[in-house]
Amino acid sequence: MKLTKPLLCLALALSLVACGEEEEPAASPTPAPTAAPTASPAASPEAAAPAADQAMDPADLMALLQNGQWGGVGPDGTAYLVTLADGTATLESQAPDADTTTLLAETDLTEIDWSDLENLDLDGHDCSLVQSGDTYYLRVDGVTLTPRDVQTDPEQALTDLAEASGILDQFGPDKFWLACLDDSVYVLQIDGETIHVTYYQLDGEDNITRTDLSGTPALDENSLSVIDADGKPLLAFTWTMLNEGGDGLPRFDVEQNLTTGDLPEQDDITFYMTQLTSAEEADEMARSYLENRQEPDPETDDLTTLLEGYHGVSIVDACIMHGIDPSLENRAVYAEAFGIENYRGTAEQNLFLLTSMGGVVE
Secondary structure (H helix, E strand, C coil), X not given: CCCCHHHHHHHHCCEECCCCCCCCCCCCCCCCCCCCCEECCCCCCHHHCCCCCCCCCHHHHHHHCCEEEEEEECCCCCEEEEEEECCEEEEEEECCCCCEEEEEEEEEHHHCXXXXXXXXXXXCEEXXXXXXXXXXXXXXXXXXXXXCCCCCCHHHHHHHHHHHHHHHHHCCCCCCEEEECCCEEXXXXXXXXXXXXXXXXXXXXXXXXXXXXXXXXXXXXXXXXXXXXXXXXXXXXXXXXXXXXXXCCEEEEEEEEEECCCCCCCCEEEEEECCCCCHHHHHHXXXXXXXXXXXXXXXXXXHHHCCCCCEECCHHHHHXXXXXXXXXXXXXXXXXXXXXXXXXCCHHHHHHHHHHCCCEEC
């Protein structure tokens, strides 16, 4: 897919997501998000909120945006980077396992027609600017690019974006990620070019409600969003991918930055990859967690029978199906009770903990 001048209107996307810290290096690419949104260094949100049908004067644009970087990853894993400097823009792309290609070099921003921000058709490419809250997203031929809060060398920035595309390799049509909270469960799956998020909530009368969101995933090294058919973000969060203990459980930490109201606002949410292979199995396990919710006390309860009936190799699956929080912090409490020192969630430690709690490894 060849992208040209329409990408330059990314200059209007003036709300962005900042980076945070990882706990441990991931086996896959390890971008570093997880922080609250901050204003773009280019301009304040108030200065960058023209109506969708309002023309943007090129002189005003250049006054607001002299320097900046915007990037994203297409559904095929190709990374795109726009670098603005002194009123000109350079667009580069990097396909998986390919060299960098310069698509636009020092293009004059005054050449852009800003008369209709909802229906920009430049050089044959469809382009639209959509807004959720104070955040502006640009869609160009199905690819969403977002501003970067820290400008780096363009070559390094493009490399970071290209590596971020590796997150897509962690997901697949047969992989389901679950996040368990006190009275709710999230299920996340990416099936081809569609991302599915299912939310299960336990109400005061022990009834389980289910909410489904789906759309196109929009990804950069800072954030992952669910975009609907009209290009409007339904859900957005910063993310970190890591393996616990270096070789342990694949873990996906997110901090929610945007919700349409269909889902409650949350702080940090931790997804773990499960051994489930179908949406039906994921639905059954999510409900099993809420129906069997328990918080065993190592000082008073028998921990050796907590996971009885489970046969397999996943401490996460075993905990969830028995209504136990599978988080690293919670597992560490049980690990200490069984004499596991320096529990970090390594593969060896998890298998020992699984059998100690009554599960059968097979």
